[in-house]
Amino acid sequence: MGNISYEKVLNKAQLEAVMTTEGPVLVIAGAGSGKTRTIVYRVARLIELGVPPSSILLLTFTKKAAKQMLERAARIQDERCRFVVGGTFHSFANRILRRYSREIGFRNGFSLIDRSDTEQIISSIISDIGKNRRFPKKGTVADIISKSANTGRSIEDILKDEYEHFIEFADQIKKIELLYREYKKAHSLIDYDDLLIYLKKLLEVEDIKERISDQFRYIMVDEYQDTNRIQADILEGLCFLHKNIMAVGDDSQAIYSFRGADFRNMFDFPKRFPGTKIIKLEENYRSTQPILNFTNALMKHAIRSYTKCLYTRRKGGKKPEIVNARSESEQAKFVCSYIKEQIKKGYSLKDIAVLFRASHHSFELEAELSRQRIPYVKYGGFKFLESAHIKDFLSYLKAFLNRDDVISWTRILLLVRNIGPAAARSIYEWMKEKEVPAEDIKDWPGMKERYSELKRLSELFSNLSKASSPKDAAQLTLEYYTAILQEKFDDWPRRKKELEQLVLMAERYRSLKSFIDDLFIEPPESPDDLSEKKDDLLTLSTVHSAKGLEWAIVIIICASEGRFPLLKARQSVEEIEEERRLMYVAATRAKDHLVICYPGGELSSFIREVPKGLMSFKEEEDFFLLFNPGDRVYHPKFGEGKVIRMVGKEKIEVLFYRAGRKLLHLGYTTLEKI
Numbered sequence: 001m002g003n004i005s006y007e008k009v010l011n012k013a014q015l016e017a018v019m020t021t022e023g024p025v026l027v028i029a030g031a032g033s034g035k036t037r038t039i040v041y042r043v044a045r046l047i048e049l050g051v052p053p054s055s056i057l058l059l060t061f062t063k064k065a066a067k068q069m070l071e072r073a074a075r076i077q078d079e080r081c082r083f084v085v086g087g088t089f090h091s092f093a094n095r096i097l098r099r100y101s102r103e104i105g106f107r108n109g110f111s112l113i114d115r116s117d118t119e120q121i122i123s124s125i126i127s128d129i130g131k132n133r134r135f136p137k138k139g140t141v142a143d144i145i146s147k148s149a150n151t152g153r154s155i156e157d158i159l160k161d162e163y164e165h166f167i168e169f170a171d172q173i174k175k176i177e178l179l180y181r182e183y184k185k186a187h188s189l190i191d192y193d194d195l196l197i198y199l200k201k202l203l204e205v206e207d208i209k210e211r212i213s214d215q216f217r218y219i220m221v222d223e224y225q226d227t228n229r230i231q232a233d234i235l236e237g238l239c240f241l242h243k244n245i246m247a248v249g250d251d252s253q254a255i256y257s258f259r260g261a262d263f264r265n266m267f268d269f270p271k272r273f274p275g276t277k278i279i280k281l282e283e284n285y286r287s288t289q290p291i292l293n294f295t296n297a298l299m300k301h302a303i304r305s306y307t308k309c310l311y312t313r314r315k316g317g318k319k320p321e322i323v324n325a326r327s328e329s330e331q332a333k334f335v336c337s338y339i340k341e342q343i344k345k346g347y348s349l350k351d352i353a354v355l356f357r358a359s360h361h362s363f364e365l366e367a368e369l370s371r372q373r374i375p376y377v378k379y380g381g382f383k384f385l386e387s388a389h390i391k392d393f394l395s396y397l398k399a400f401l402n403r404d405d406v407i408s409w410t411r412i413l414l415l416v417r418n419i420g421p422a423a424a425r426s427i428y429e430w431m432k433e434k435e436v437p438a439e440d441i442k443d444w445p446g447m448k449e450r451y452s453e454l455k456r457l458s459e460l461f462s463n464l465s466k467a468s469s470p471k472d473a474a475q476l477t478l479e480y481y482t483a484i485l486q487e488k489f490d491d492w493p494r495r496k497k498e499l500e501q502l503v504l505m506a507e508r509y510r511s512l513k514s515f516i517d518d519l520f521i522e523p524p525e526s527p528d529d530l531s532e533k534k535d536d537l538l539t540l541s542t543v544h545s546a547k548g549l550e551w552a553i554v555i556i557i558c559a560s561e562g563r564f565p566l567l568k569a570r571q572s573v574e575e576i577e578e579e580r581r582l583m584y585v586a587a588t589r590a591k592d593h594l595v596i597c598y599p600g601g602e603l604s605s606f607i608r609e610v611p612k613g614l615m616s617f618k619e620e621e622d623f624f625l626l627f628n629p630g631d632r633v634y635h636p637k638f639g640e641g642k643v644i645r646m647v648g649k650e651k652i653e654v655l656f657y658r659a660g661r662k663l664l665h666l667g668y669t670t671l672e673k674i
Contacts, residue, residue, distance in 0.1 A: 003048065004041070004044060004045075004048070004076060004077065006018060006019070006041065006045070009041070010037070010038070010041060011034075011281075011283050013279055013280060013281050013282065013283070014034060014037065014038045014041070014281060016279050017038050017042065017246065017279045017281070018038060018041045018042045018045050019045065020246075020277055020279070021042075021045065021046060021049065021218065021244070022244055023243055023244065023275060023276075023277065024239075024243050024244075024245050024246075024247075024269070024270075024273035024275060024276040024277070025245070025246040025247070025276065025277050025278075025279060026224075026246075026247050026249075026266070026269045026270065026276050026277070026278045026279070027246060027247070027248040027249075027279050027280075027281060028249070028250060028251070028266075028278065028279070028280045028281065028306045028308055029248050029249065029250050029281045030250060030252070030280070030281055030282050030284060030308050030310045031250065031252070031253065031284065031286070031287075031295070031310065031584075031585070031588035032284045032285055032286030032287060032310075032550070032588060033281035033282065033283060033284055033285070033310070034281060034283075034285055035222070035248050035250075035281060036069060036222075038248065038281065039058070039069055039220055039222060039246075039248060040069050040072045040073045040076070041073075041076070042220065042246065043056065043058065043069065043070065043073040043077075043081055043084055043220070044073045044076050044077035044081060046218055047073070047077050047078065047080050047081050047084075048077060051217070051218060053080050053081070053082075053083035053084045053085070054083065054085060054215070055215065055216060055217045055218060056084045056085065056216070056217075056218045056219075056220075057084075057085045057086075057092070057216040057218070057219045057220070057238070058070065058084055058085070058086040058087075058220050058221075058222075059086075059087070059088070059089055059092060059219070059220070059221040059222070059235075060086065060087070060088060060221075060222045060223070061088060061089075061222065061223050061226060062088065063087055063088055063091065065222065066086035066087050066088070067086070069086065069222075070082055070084055070086050085216070089195075089196060089227075089231050089234070090192060090195045090196065092199075093195040093196055093198070093199040093234075094112070094195055096199055096202065096212065097110075097190070097195065097198055097199060097202065100202055100208060103202060103205060103208060104198045104201060104202055105185070106188050106190075108188065109188065110188045110189065110190045111187075111188060111189055111190070112189075112190055112191075113184075113189050113190070113191050114191075114192075115142070115192070117189075117191075118142050118180075118191050119138045119139055119142050120138075121180060121183055121184075122138045122141050122142055122145075122176060122180060123138040125176050125179045125180060125183070126138060126141070126176060128179075129172065129175060129176065129179075133487070134487075135166075135169055135172070136163070136166050136169065136173075136490050137490050139490070140163070140166075140490035140491075141173060141176060144158055144159065144163065144173060145173070145176070145177045145180065146192075146193050147162075147260055148177070149193040149194075149197060150193060150196075150228050150230065150259070150260030151228060151229070151260045151262070152229055152230075155170055155173050155174050155177065156170050159173070163490075165493070166490075196228075196230045196231065196234065197230065199234055200230050200233050200234055200237070203233075203234060203237030203238070203240075204237070209237050209240050210240065210241060212237075212238060213237070213238055213239065213240040213241040213242065214241055216238055217242050217244055218244045219235065219238055219239060219244065219245045219246070220245070220246045220247075220248070221235060221245070221246075221247050221248070222248050222249075223248070223249055224247035224248060224249030224265060224266060224269070225249035225250055225251050225253060225254035225261070225263050225265070225266050226249070226254065226256050226259075226261045227261065227262070227265050228259075228260040228261055228262055228265075229262050229265070231265075232262075232265045232268070232272065235247075236272050236273075239273070243273055243275075245273065247269055249266055251263055251266040251267070251304075251305050251306055251581075252299050252302070252305055252306075252308075252581055252584050252585075253547065253581060253584070253585050253588075254266070254578070254581055255543070255544060255547065255578060255581050255582050255585055256544075257574070257578055263578075263581075266306070267304065267306075278306075280306070280308050282308050282309055282310055282311060283310075283311060283312065283313070284310045284311065284312045285312070286312075286550055286588070286591050287310075287312060287314075287317075287588065287590060287591055288312065288314055288316065288317025288318075288591070288592060289311065289312055289314065289317055290317045290318060290319045290320065290614070291317065291320060291587065291588075291590055291594050292310045292311060292312060293614050294319070294320045294587060294594070294610060294614050294615065295310065295584055295587045295588050296309055296310055297609075297610045297611060297614055298580070298583060298584050298587065298606060298607075298609075298610055299580070299581075299584055301580070301606075301609045302577060302580055302581075303573065303577055304577070317592070318593060318616070319614060319615050319616045320587070320590075320594040320595070320596060320614070320615050320616070321593075321594070321595045321596065321615070321616050321617075321618055322596050322598075322603065322607060322615050322616070322617050322618065323595060323596065323597045323598070323617075323618045324598060324600065324603070324617075324618070325597050325598065325599050325600065326599065326600045327599050327600055328364040328504075328505075328558075328599045329364060329368075329508060330599070331364070331365070331557060331558070331597050331598075331599040332364045332365040332367070332368035332369075333368060333666075334597065335354060335365055335368075335555055335557065335597065336365075336368055336369060336372045336374060338555065338595065339352055339374060339538065339555075340374075342553055342593075347552060347553060348536050349374070349375065349376075349536045349537055349538045350536050350537060350538075350539070351551055351552040351553060352538055352539070352551060352552070352553045352554075352555070353538075353539040353540075353541060353546065353549075353551040353553070353554050353555070353589065354538065354539070354540050354541075354554075354555045354556075354557055355541055355542070355543050355546050355554060355555070355556050355557070355586045355589065356540075356541075356542060356543070356556070356557050356558055356564075357542070357543060357558065357563060357564040357565075357566060357579075357582065358542065358563070358566070359380055359498075359542055360497065360498040360501050361557060361558040361563060362378065362540050362557070363498070363501050363502070363505070364501075364505060365540070365557065366378070366540070367505075369538070371670050371672070372672055374538055375536075375537050375538065376537055376538035376539065376540050377537045377538075377539060377540070378539075378540040378541065379539070379540070379541040379542065379545040379546070380541050380542030380544055380545035380546075387495075387498070388488075388489075389485060389488075389489060389495045389498070389499065390498065390499070390502070391411065392411065392412070392415060392481060392484070392485075392488075393477060393478070393481055393499050393502065394408075394502075394516065395407075395408040395409075395411040395412050396408075396412055396460065396464075396477045396480070396481065397464075397473060397474070397477060397512060397515075397516055398516060399412055399438065400438055400461055400464045400465075400473075400512075401512065401513055401516060403431060403432070403435075403437075403438060404432065406428060409424075409427075409428045409431075410424050410425070410428065412457070413427055413428065415484050415488075416453050416454060416457060417453050418450045418453075419454075423446065426444075426446055427441065427444050427446070430444055430445065430446075431444075437461075438458075438461035438464075438465075439458050439459075439461040439462035439465060440458065441454055441457060441458050441461065442454050442455045442457075442458035456480070457480075460476065460477070460480040463476050464476060464477070467512075469506075469507075469510075470506040470507070470509045470510070470511065470512045470514075470515045471503060471504075471506045471507040473506070473512050474502060474503040474506040474515075475503050478496075478499050478500070478503055481499070482496060485499075539551065543582045543583075543585055543586045544582075546585070546586065546589055547585055549589060550589050550590075550591055551589060551590065551591065552590075552591045552592045552593070553590065553591075553592060553593045553594075553595070554586070554587070554589045554590035554593070554594050554595070555595045555596075555597065556583075556586050556587065556594075556595070556596045556597065557597045557598075557599075558597070558598065558599060559583075559596045559597060559598045559603065559604045559607060560598040560599065560600070560601045560602060560603060560604060561601065561602040561603070561604055561605055562601070562602075563604075564579070564582075564583065564604050564606075565579035565580070565583075565604065565605070565606065566579060579606070580606050583604070583606045583607075627643050627646070627652055627671070627673065628643065628646075629643050629644060629645055629646070630642065630643060631643040631673055632673070632674040633654060633671050633672060633673055633674060634671070634672045634673075634674050635654070635656065635662075635664075635669070635670065635671055635672075636670055637659075638654075638656040638658065638659040638662060639656055639657060639658050639659065640656070640657055640674065641654045641655055641656035641657055641659075641662075642654065642655050644661070647663065650665055650666050651663055651664065651665055651666065652664050652666060652671070654671070
């Protein structure tokens, strides 16, 4: 407590950032370079210099982050650090707006409304102005209005870029946005986005700007690359009198443009604040040097970035491995095999993460992990069996296979227009009692004109009975369900892509039942359902959800062109550059080992740009033969057995103790080493 020997606990760059307390400072904090430590010690330093805690403002992107930083500062300095004003931009805005509510037009104060309130208001406005069946849902309209508020972009631009299928409704959505604004004003309401908008307006009033700027003489902001234009304007207003601001961020980790973040704020900072001192934190405390060599090379091709070269004092380490897995099925098998190898070497499941660009990229892997009984937790998106559209889709196939499956039948009947719970129950009971084939559902005695879509459902089941393969059945179901998908979900194009992945998975199966069984016999478990090894779970995560975290071993999957980067990103330079930064974020999560897999096709262009000498390459034949003669194995149908021989690269002959000799194709069977 008290005086701190900063030179002993900070490296040279961190020390410079901590000791430079006056004027504008931009800290370019590379991944794993100790940025939180730098902020914590700077708070302690300001308190040590006698700056009143109420004059220091620490802005972060979560309340938890601010609290943890100030608690750490209090432990190394003294309790005064806890009284520093810390929190999110929105909580700070609320604090200031409460004080100056009259000045922004709210004579009797205002009430805050949350997202559900916003949607309720928008829903009532939509009802008043009328809409047709294809009009976006209230939640989507709220998203569009919010993004427009945060980015300053027009409704039309947002629709063109992200909701092109709703472009015809641009004028109606603009009208809804105007009526929503008027409603809030008339009822003294402020929503989440308004907090920033009104604070910015308040800071445009000269005398108020001076008062607020005088109160907060020292300002620090974390994750500056994730700020939007309004937040950057607010910071400029807050520093009107003194310019004592330290912004900490990494332009290479700017990955939230979909939330309105503008990474150009990092480059505009010196323009907003002339005389800015730029300090780079380049010593990395997380990864081995071979991993850093790879990530440094990855960002060398960025069109716009602050040049930095991460290095570490850690010794040793292997080059990142690039694995061509030929197909998603083999990618999943390889990942499971690799994980088991690392467990044998002493790592725990919690030391390992599998990262991917989009949530549906892990579908195949999730099924394989379940088959091999490897427990995991997934972040970013739902597990595929928990997503509403996946449940809907599979319900048709389950109902086709099992007329008594009341859950699936109820689900698909409720998706038929004009059929409610009572009619669904009546139809199901009639089918069961009379043993009616699925394709004859249109003959239900209660059939009326308003139930005409039952005929289309009958046609689906008739076609399914003639399907020549599981893939054909899945494709027929997708063709039927697409119309419902479009009506039920505003983001149906993304969901349809996920369903197309299931159609591709079905291609590898000989029977529809085995396809469904594989998905449902051992479905991916929720981490809350795991009674054993709750703390020892493999992590599956989208890259967005993994930001700020680290693991000893990181496996990036689906790193092929069109998936990472996404195909649609090729439409603009800004999008492809953000995809590059996403790859950088994913790779810099790894401490000891980095493995990058792609399921055949063309390797990601980002990785192809990296000098080959910085990586090691593995072809599928190096890992596809997971079994050796003599291995004891288990098959869910045939039980235990022993491997006799490998037949080529894809087939295996096994002598099962009960079922005798069987020749199995590894791409179409579930076989586990004992």
